[in-house]
Amino acid sequence: MIDAYEGEKIIIVCTVPYAKPPPRLKWYRKNIELLPEAAKTTVTKTLLSNRHTMYSIESNLILYPKIDEEYRCQAEHPGLSKPLRAMAMINIYRQPSPPVIDGYKNGDIINYQEKLTLKCTSINGYPPPTIIWYRNGVEIDRQSTIIQQNGRHEVYNTLTIIVDHNDNQAQYTCQVMNSLTTIPLQETITLNVFLFPTKIHIDGPTEVLLSDDNDSQGVPITLECNAHPASHQPNESKIRWLIDEPNIRNIACIAYSTNGKFETLSTTHQINVIYPPEMPILLGVENNRATVFVGEIFKCKCVCYGGNPRANLIWLNQNDREVYDMIYLLQNWIPNPNHQHI
Numbered sequence: 001m002i003d004a005y006e007g008e009k010i011i012i013v014c015t016v017p018y019a020k021p022p023p024r025l026k027w028y029r030k031n032i033e034l035l036p037e038a039a040k041t042t043v044t045k046t047l048l049s050n051r052h053t054m055y056s057i058e059s060n061l062i063l064y065p066k067i068d069e070e071y072r073c074q075a076e077h078p079g080l081s082k083p084l085r086a087m088a089m090i091n092i093y094r095q096p097s098p099p100v101i102d103g104y105k106n107g108d109i110i111n112y113q114e115k116l117t118l119k120c121t122s123i124n125g126y127p128p129p130t131i132i133w134y135r136n137g138v139e140i141d142r143q144s145t146i147i148q149q150n151g152r153h154e155v156y157n158t159l160t161i162i163v164d165h166n167d168n169q170a171q172y173t174c175q176v177m178n179s180l181t182t183i184p185l186q187e188t189i190t191l192n193v194f195l196f197p198t199k200i201h202i203d204g205p206t207e208v209l210l211s212d213d214n215d216s217q218g219v220p221i222t223l224e225c226n227a228h229p230a231s232h233q234p235n236e237s238k239i240r241w242l243i244d245e246p247n248i249r250n251i252a253c254i255a256y257s258t259n260g261k262f263e264t265l266s267t268t269h270q271i272n273v274i275y276p277p278e279m280p281i282l283l284g285v286e287n288n289r290a291t292v293f294v295g296e297i298f299k300c301k302c303v304c305y306g307g308n309p310r311a312n313l314i315w316l317n318q319n320d321r322e323v324y325d326m327i328y329l330l331q332n333w334i335p336n337p338n339h340q341h342i
Contacts, residue, residue, distance in 0.1 A: 002090045003126075004065060012061040012088050014039075014073030018046065022055035023077040030070055034061075065090050068126070068152070096125025096155070098185045099174045111194050114163050120174035120187070121156040129178040131157035136171055168193035197227030202253050202269035210275030223269065225253035249273065277307025 004010050016023050022043050027034040041059040048054055059073065068091050075084040103118040110116055120131055133141040140159070147154045157174070161167070170191050177184040204223035254266040282288060283301040292298045304311045315323040 002088055003093065004090060005093050006066050007064050010063050010065065010090070012063065012071055012073075014059045014061070014075075014086060015056070016075045016084070017056040018048070018054040019057070019077060019079075020052075020054055021078070022057050023075045025057060025059045026074045026076070027059070027061055028072040028074065063090070065092060068092055091126050093180060094124060094126050095180045096122040096129040096176050096178055096185065098122070099131065099176045099187045101172075101174055101187050101189055104189055104191070106189055107192070109192050109194050110163055112163060112165060112196065116161050116163050116191075118159045118161075118172060118174075118189075119156055120159075120176075121154065122176040122185070123154045124152060125155065125176070125178050125180075126153055127178050128153050128155050129176045129181070131155055132175045133157060133159045134173040134175060137173075163191065163193055165193065165195055167191045168195060197255055197265055199228045200253060200255055200265050200267045201226055202251065202267055204269060204271070206270060207272045207274060210273065221271070223251060225267075227255050227265070273308055275306070275308055277311040278305045280304040280311075280313065 027039050039059045039061040044056045046054045071088045073086045099120050099122050101120050128146045131144045144155050144157045171188050173188040175184045175186040202225050249271040251269045280302050
């Protein structure tokens with residue numbers, strides 16, 4: 001293994017000592033034979049024990065590599081049944097490619113409690129880069145896997161998480177660097193988590209007072225429906241107003257899901273409307289006057305419409321003294337629909 005910068009001069013030396021006759025050396029780039037002129041070859045003769053002449057051969061291959069390549073020196077000799085081979089792999093120092101994240105892209109929506117697998121990949125960097133995962137700026141994983149094939153390095157780091165509500169709008173960053181990167185290369189995704197609320201409640205007054213001045217227009221009130229937790233994007237929601245009684249308003253807030261599943265969550269809020277009754281009227285008399293003969297039985301009915309709580313009716317004589325045995329409280333009164341304002 002030979003490490004070099006792009007275009008740097010390097011010399012690969014192939015040596016075969018003590019052979020007779022001298023072997024023949026050949027150079028190959030991958031599986032392509034190089035011309036003999038590509039290398040400088042020398043043969044040295046040595047006398048062993050003053051009796052045997054042996055030959056050593058050395059071949060120097062000068063290169064200025066620009067890409068990762070494999071070179072092979074092959075020695076052929078009559079005494080060999082098959083050639084001897086030696087291989088050298090040249091790796092060129094280079095910055096890694098910018099990281100690519102697979103498994104999620106910005107703008108996607110992922111459901112709460114869903115399993116998410118993110119794979120960050122960088123290729124062609126040498127030395128093989130380190131890939132680090134960060135969540136909101138905090139390192140969480142740096143376990144990288146290196147694959148080398150066809151002279152190319154591929155490095156990846158796979159992160160698997162179970163998405164929870166804290167991951168909504170969380171930033172996951174993949175950072176790549178090796179000894180040649182002065183500034184780390186990185187890619188960031190922001191998770192968009194669909195959060196169906198688990199709690200819902202209505203905030204607002206539970207009692208409203210209407211006076212004579214605002215009886216016709218009603219009294220404006222503000223109700224707020226809150227759902228927790230909630231996604232950063234508003235979910236489809238609907239507020240339904242239900243009137244169970246004229247004097248009591250039951251208001252329902254209903255949340256619907258938008259993730260393809262039919263899920264609902266609702267709550268109710270009760271408002272008690274307090275308002276005064278209308279002026280009482282007398283039935284059985286005209287212009288509030290009646291002519292009655294002595295000893296005659298006179299019947300007159302006092303009616304009062306509206307009001308919450310229900311009005312109490314009392315009879316008074318000319319001296320403004322209450323007459324108890326003549327009181328009649330109308331139980332089945334008819335409410336005035338014009339007074340049903342909130």
